[in-house]
Amino acid sequence: MRIGVLAIQGDVREHRRHLERLGVAALEVRRPAELSGLAGLIMPGGESSTIGMLMTESGLLDALHAKMAEGFPVYGTCAGMILLANHVQGARGASPTWLGGLDVTVARNAYGRQVQSFEADISVSALAPEPVHVVFIRAPRILSAGSAVRVLGELDGEPVLVEQGTILASSFHPELTDDLRIHRYFAAKALRFQEEVAAQPAR
Numbered sequence: 001m002r003i004g005v006l007a008i009q010g011d012v013r014e015h016r017r018h019l020e021r022l023g024v025a026a027l028e029v030r031r032p033a034e035l036s037g038l039a040g041l042i043m044p045g046g047e048s049s050t051i052g053m054l055m056t057e058s059g060l061l062d063a064l065h066a067k068m069a070e071g072f073p074v075y076g077t078c079a080g081m082i083l084l085a086n087h088v089q090g091a092r093g094a095s096p097t098w099l100g101g102l103d104v105t106v107a108r109n110a111y112g113r114q115v116q117s118f119e120a121d122i123s124v125s126a127l128a129p130e131p132v133h134v135v136f137i138r139a140p141r142i143l144s145a146g147s148a149v150r151v152l153g154e155l156d157g158e159p160v161l162v163e164q165g166t167i168l169a170s171s172f173h174p175e176l177t178d179d180l181r182i183h184r185y186f187a188a189k190a191l192r193f194q195e196e197v198a199a200q201p202a203r
């Protein structure tokens with residue numbers, strides 16, 4: 001199985017290494033053609049407005065949007081989650097919605113500035129009994145979530161890891177610690193998608 005890592009900004013190498021440790025081939029994605037043959041895509045953190053603009057220019061935004069309509073799994077971390085959110089609040093009011101597909105309202109930078117970055121143990125009772133140690137860097141806050149959104153992980157009672165169908169999103173960075181559980185959870189989603197596609201009659 002091959003999973004792509006959007007290689008515009010952020011911890012591309014760290015995400016690739018986590019996938020490779022799980023035995024998954026990790027490919028860097030910059031152009032629409034590089035999406036073909038993938039079982040899923042991880043969108044790392046960075047600056048969501050910059051990533052969104054560069055994805056628009058390359059045609060990747062439209063290509064990914066079309067694939068997501070067919071159930072292609074995407075995991076957005078931090079800025080990646082902002083790109084997936086249906087509603088985004090920025091420091092100066094509403095920001096554009098880039099990809100959408102995840103029925104949440106997020107507030108950018110709502111966990112504080114870069115210097116206020118922190119590590120935390122988050123409870124992911126839906127996935128594992130033990131908490132997961134993760135890093136928050138100018139993280140977006142999930143202000144509200146629609147009924148189709150399932151909360152998988154919380155920090156102080158607030159959602160920080162959510163899924164909706166084949167979309168997974170987190171406020172935090174799971175690639176900066178040694179814990180592979182969240183990548184493993186996404187890889188399982190991607191594998192299910194790949195098996196479903198393989199079972200479909202050729203069109």
Ligand code: GLN
Nearest residue numbers: 045046047048078079138
């Ligand atoms: N603050 C960034 C944004 O609004 C996200 C930060 C991150 O990805 N670490 O896009």
